[in-house]
Amino acid sequence: MTDQTPATDQVPVLECRNLSISYFTRSGEIPAVVDFNLKLMPGEAHGIVGESGCGKSTVALAIMQYLGQNGRIVGGELLFDGRDMRTMSGEELRNLRGSKIAMVYQEPMASLNPAMKIGEQLAEVPIYHDGISKADAHARAAEMLSNVNLPDPRRIMDAYPHQISGGQQQRVVIAMALLSNPRLLLLDEPTTALDVTVEAGIVELIKEISAKFGTSMIYISHNLGLILETCHRITVMYSGEAVEVGDIETVFNNMRHPYTRGLFASIPLPGADKNARPLVAIPGNFPLPHERPPGCNFGPRCDYFEEGRCNQDIAIPMEQIAGDDRHFTRCLRYKEIDWHAPIKAAVYPLVNKDGMPEAAEALHETLLKRFGRSGMIEYDPKQSIGKRYPRMDEAGCPFCFTIDGDTLSDQTVTVRHRDTQEQERISIDSVPNWLGERLGE
Numbered sequence: 428m429t430d431q432t433p434a435t436d437q438v439p440v441l442e443c444r445n446l447s448i449s450y451f452t453r454s455g456e457i458p459a460v461v462d463f464n465l466k467l468m469p470g471e472a473h474g475i476v477g478e479s480g481c482g483k484s485t486v487a488l489a490i491m492q493y494l495g496q497n498g499r500i501v502g503g504e505l506l507f508d509g510r511d512m513r514t515m516s517g518e519e520l521r522n523l524r525g526s527k528i529a530m531v532y533q534e535p536m537a538s539l540n541p542a543m544k545i546g547e548q549l550a551e552v553p554i555y556h557d558g559i560s561k562a563d564a565h566a567r568a569a570e571m572l573s574n575v576n577l578p579d580p581r582r583i584m585d586a587y588p589h590q591i592s593g594g595q596q597q598r599v600v601i602a603m604a605l606l607s608n609p610r611l612l613l614l615d616e617p618t619t620a621l622d623v624t625v626e627a628g629i630v631e632l633i634k635e636i637s638a639k640f641g642t643s644m645i646y647i648s649h650n651l652g653l654i655l656e657t658c659h660r661i662t663v664m665y666s667g668e669a670v671e672v673g674d675i676e677t678v679f680n681n682m683r684h685p686y687t688r689g690l691f692a693s694i695p696l697p698g699a700d701k702n703a704r705p706l707v708a709i710p711g712n713f714p715l716p717h718e719r720p721p722g723c724n725f726g727p728r729c730d731y732f733e734e735g736r737c738n739q740d741i742a743i744p745m746e747q748i749a750g751d752d753r754h755f756t757r758c759l760r761y762k763e764i765d766w767h768a769p770i771k772a773a774v775y776p777l778v779n780k781d782g783m784p785e786a787a788e789a790l791h792e793t794l795l796k797r798f799g800r801s802g803m804i805e806y807d808p809k810q811s812i813g814k815r816y817p818r819m820d821e822a823g824c825p826f827c828f829t830i831d832g833d834t835l836s837d838q839t840v841t842v843r844h845r846d847t848q849e850q851e852r853i854s855i856d857s858v859p860n861w862l863g864e865r866l867g868e
Contacts, residue, residue, distance in 0.1 A: 438509045440610050440643040441467040441490065447502035448482070448489050456501075457716045459485045460667045462742070463503070465645075467611070472637055472644040474654035474675070476690070477664035478713055483647045487613045490645070491530055492520050508610070526556040529604035530613040535596035538603075539588040545599055546584030552606040571602040574639075575632055594625035601632065608640060615647045626653075633657050651694060655679060660753075663687045666714055666724040669745065673754035683748055683756040683766065686725045723759070731760050790828065790840075793859055826865075828858060 448460040460482040467473050475483045488494050489505065492512060505512045507528065515523070532538050540548055549568035553559050559567070565584070572580035575598045588596055597617060604612055614633065618626040630653055636642060637657070646658055654661055654675070661678050663671040663686065671684040682688050689709040711728035714720065721740040726732045737759060746761075748754040758764075829841040840858055843850045853861055 437468055439466045439506070440469055440471075440508065441465070441645075442506040443486070443490075443503065444506070445503035446486070446489065446500065446505060448485055448494070449499055449501045450494075451497050451499065454717075458501075458667060459498075459716055460489070462745075463669055464672075464745070465662060465669075467643050467645065469610075469643055470637070470641045471660065472646060472658040474646045474648065474658035474661045475664060476648060476651060476654055476661065478690075479649075480666075480713060481664040482667045483664055484615055487530065487615050487645065487647055490611075490613060491524060491528065522556070525552055525604075525609075526607045527609055528611045528613070529607070529609040530615065531597075531600050531604050531617045533616045533619045535593065535600045536588060538600050539596060541588055543587075544584065545586055545588060545591075549584065549599070549603055549606060552603055556607045567606065568602070571606055572599070574605070575599075575602045575636075576628070577602070592625075594622075594628065597625075597629060598632065601629075601636070605636065605640065605642070608642075610643060612636070612642045612644045613647070614644060616649065618648075618650070618653065630656050651679075651691065663690065666719055667716060668724060668757060670725065670757045671755065672745070673748075673751070677751065677754050681754075681766070683754070683761045684725075684758045685729045685731050685764070688766070689728075723757075731764055733760060736760075790855065790858060794862065826862065 443463055443465040446460065446463040447458065448463075450457045450459055463482070463486060465473065465486075475486065477483055485494075485498075488498070489500055490507075490512075492515075494500070500513060507523070512520070512523075539545070546565055546568060549571070550561060550564035553564045553567050554561065569580040569584060572583055577583050577595060577598050583591060583595065583599065588599075591599070601617070617633075618629050633644070633646070634657055637644060644657075646654060648654055658675055661671075661673065661675050662669045663678070663684065665686045671678060671682065671687045678687065679691075682691065686709075689707070692707040693709060695706060709728055714724060714727070720726055720738060722736075722738040723729070723732075723743055726737045729737070732738075743757050743759060745755045745757050748756060748761075825844055827843045829843070840855050841850055841852050842858075842861070
């Protein structure tokens with residue numbers, strides 16, 4: 428795969444080259460991250476977004492070399508300041524963690540010792556990494572608490588973690604991470620457990636940290652708004668792979684992967700009209716790591732899926748977007764898609780966990796509940812989907828309902844009388860009232 432950042436004279440703080448990470452269980456190898464590339468320059472902030480389970484936190488843990496006994500880097504390179512971290516000894520890694528590389532986790536209470544006062548926990552960092560006296564370490568800790576905008580630092584240092592609020596705990600953890608002035612700061616969803624007002628304060632703090640200390644940052648989050656506010660570049664991940672990489676404004680304004688588009692369309696915007704801009708859920712379910720489909724991992728959930736092309740049993744490479752040497756996508760059809768066309772809201776997801784189309788199942792249950800019978804319901808997707816599904820039969824109704832549509836998000840129903848074979852096409856939502864009028868119920 429080609430490099431995703433133009434060449435410069437500066438040595439990247441961090442570089443992942445075709446990084447692959449697996450977990451080994453009794454059932455065998457579980458590939459968690461595949462072919463992941465990232466280049467982080469000094470002072471740069473890079474956001475990683477995607478659904479839960481896509482591999483975001485696994486990448487962060489690999490950088491920290493915290494994968495545990497069953498986690499392993501199985502391919503590629505992981506370079507910090509130009510040196511492969513996989514070749515470092517345990518002692519070198521211990522000196523690196525907390526000194527040159529620091530991490531802020533989702534839940535601050537999981538990072539703080541409830542039996543130790545905050546001042547003692549903070550002082551441990553410079554005492555261990557910088558070898559300074561206890562008095563100097565406490566003075567530096569108090570100064571750093573002030574830098575993260577905590578009022579009355581001396582009171583905070585004399586308190587136990589449970590005696591301060593969640594927002595204050597998170598600021599303490601960020602202060603702890605910054606105490607040795609690291610070159611790289613990893614933030615793994617640091618605002619997940621915080622309310623909106625506290626979250627806004629943490630976002631502003633992260634921006635101030637970047638400006639004041641020049642720290643390179645990797646920001647992992649579900650919140651695209653936070654990434655937009657704090658980062659220079661973004662990687663969108665899906666099922667263990669990076670599917671789109673680019674500068675923040677480029678990806679937000681000119682996304683070139685169907686998953687990125689679906690991710691953005693499913694997020695509410697402040698002040699948006701719910702009728703003019705309805706939220707559009709991504710159909711289907713996230714694949715398990717050991718059950719990924721051939722070809723494109725997003726293929727079974729994609730409106731632009733092409734049979735025989737998108738599901739070829741070959742790895743799909745990242746491709747540079749024409750005219751932009753910093754924008755990449757993992758989509759074979761990105762040049763053919765009309766990215767300016769509005770996304771239609773899906774009526775129902777494609778299939779449920781048992782393989783039965785949820786549109787058919789939902790209609791069956793609705794009619795059965797209202798009328799005590801549902802007729803015969805079929806799901807007849809177009810050839811672009813390339814699949815047919817079993818029928819559900821329920822005796823006692825003279826009509827057959829066929830759910831079809833040009834795309835997964837344009838589902839209608841063709842109603843056919845079993846005896847006369849007369850047909851009529853109606854919207855899926857109008858079926859119960861239509862049937863009620865004809866049955867006199």
